[in-house]
Amino acid sequence: MVQWQRRLTDPEFADYLAMIQDRRDNLLLLADPDQPPPDLGPMPDPADCTRSVYACAQHAITLDAAARVHAKTCTAPAKSDLPGCSCAPEPVAAPDPEPERPQLPQSWIPEEG
Structure with missing residues (x-):
């Protein structure tokens, strides 16, 4: 079983935006008028939002498909589509590159010999 x-x-995104806008309106209403207004940042766009889909044992998809974000x-x-689905899921994000190892000063490296 996977999610x-x-x-x-x-429609889900429109509902989500309405909820965010209502929350922002309330924050602005409750903000201290003697202070600068709160910085609320930009509104979300569809690429920022996902919804979890849950499956039972009879409705599970493959682990590879579950690791990717699916189309709306x-x-x-x-x-009828299991264990696959009807969309082309988004590619998996590339892993973050390994950070470079810092170079130690030569005086910190013990001399061999």
Whole structure:
């Protein structure tokens, strides 16, 4: 059994934006008028939002498919598409590169011999 993520549908995203806007309106309403207004940042866009999809043993998709973000129109977990789905999931993000090892000063390196 696995869970995976998919993008929000247009109605879900509209509801999410309305909730965020309501929260911002309340923050501005409750803000101290003697202080600068709070910096609320930009509104989210569809690429920022996903929804979790849960599956039981009879409606599970493959682990590889579960590791990727699916399209908002994905039909999984429809039994007719399992263990796959009807969309082309987004590619897995590239792993962060390994940080470079710092060079120690020569005086810190013991002399051999």
